[in-house]
Amino acid sequence: xxxERCAYCGGERPTTGDHVISKALxxxxxxxxxxxxxxxxxxxDCNRSWTDDEPHFRNMLLVxxxxxxxxxxxWEGKTQRSFRYxxxxxxxxDLAAQMVAVxxxxxxxxxxxxxxxxxxxxxxRKVVRGLCHHHGLLSAIxxxxxxxxxxxxAVPPAFLDEMTEAHAExxxxxxxxxxxxxxxxxHSSWLLTFYERTPFFAIxxxxxxxxxxLERGGAG
Numbered sequence: 001x002x003x004e005r006c007a008y009c010g011g012e013r014p015t016t017g018d019h020v021i022s023k024a025l026x027x028x029x030x031x032x033x034x035x036x037x038x039x040x041x042x043x044x045d046c047n048r049s050w051t052d053d054e055p056h057f058r059n060m061l062l063v064x065x066x067x068x069x070x071x072x073x074x075w076e077g078k079t080q081r082s083f084r085y086x087x088x089x090x091x092x093x094d095l096a097a098q099m100v101a102v103x104x105x106x107x108x109x110x111x112x113x114x115x116x117x118x119x120x121x122x123x124x125r126k127v128v129r130g131l132c133h134h135h136g137l138l139s140a141i142x143x144x145x146x147x148x149x150x151x152x153x154a155v156p157p158a159f160l161d162e163m164t165e166a167h168a169e170x171x172x173x174x175x176x177x178x179x180x181x182x183x184x185x186x187h188s189s190w191l192l193t194f195y196e197r198t199p200f201f202a203i204x205x206x207x208x209x210x211x212x213x214l215e216r217g218g219a220g
Contacts, residue, residue, distance in 0.1 A: 007040035007133035008126070010140035018042035020130030021168045022054040022123075025061075025194070027073035030169060038168055040133045050126055055082065057123040059095050060114050065197045070171045114198065115150030124148040127173075128190050128202045135164075137179060137204075138187055144208040148190075151199035155191065163191070171196055185210035 006014040017039040026037075062075050083092055098117055099110040114120045125146040133139040163176040175192040183206075190202040205211040 004041045005140060006043040006046055007139055008042060008046040008129055008141070008143075011043040011046075014041040014043045016042050016044055016047045018047045018130065020127055020134060021173055022058065024055050024058045025074075025172055026169065027070050028077060029073060030070075030172070033169065038130070038134050040130050050123060053119045053123050055091065056094055056119050059091060060098060060112055060117060060120050061194050061198050063095070063112055064114055065195075068171055068196050070169075071195050113150075114200075115152075121148050124192065124200045124202060127192065128204060131175065131177070131190070132188070132204060135166075135177070137177075141204060142208055145205050145211055146202060147205070147211060147214075148200055148202035151191065151201040153201075160191075163189075185214065 004014060005012055007018070018041075020038040020040055023037070058074070059079060062071050062079060067075065082088060095112070098112045100113060102109050102111050122143070125143055125148050128146050128148065129141045129143070132141055159178070160176065163178040165174070165176050167174040173192060173194050174196075175190060177188055177190045179188045180186050185206055187204045187206045190204070191199065192202065193199045205214070
């Protein structure tokens with residue numbers, strides 16, 4: 001449509017459609033699913049800008065905790081095959097670089113911490129930006145207008161009850177969002193849980209300046 005704009009930068013007449021939740025996150029068994037994959041209009045520059053980060057995001061999430069059936073299928077299938085592609089050695093190195101040795105009661109283990117990886121958090125912000133457009137909440141949202149991190153706290157049930165619940169295949173991504181109509185700085189809050197066990201919390205600000213004000217206040 002001629003009046004469409006890129007969901008991420010607001011550019012006129014976007015020429016591509018972006019999968020908000022990357023196809024790389026879905027195992028082959030989901031190929032015939034009747035669940036409609038979420039797509040938003042996107043310019044080519046925005047669409048290409050996270051092409052390299054999304055497979056890394058998938059790899060990080062696949063090794064972040066106990067696997068469900070979707071994780072097992074992905075890891076044992078196309079993820080293992082991807083390590084044999086031309087860029088496979090680099091992707092293995094990228095994943096290994098995020099491994100941290102941790103002493104546990106069972107001995108030394110190596111773990112990854114998605115919240116410490118800027119590429120992971122960048123993809124989470126991108127997903128939130130795309131979902132905001134998809135749900136008709138706010139668009140286009142610059143990357144600097146979104147804050148995200150691994151969820152480090154329990155959300156009060158009363159707060160959860162006020163949020164809208166949705167999913168993009170329940171065993172791949174479940175999410176909730178709540179719009180704060182009366183807040184001058186914060187537009188909405190988001191809870192996203194990937195593969196039933198890796199949760200993130202995100203905030204969409206009403207402007208990049210509002211985000212910067214909060215960051216300065218927190219630093220003080």
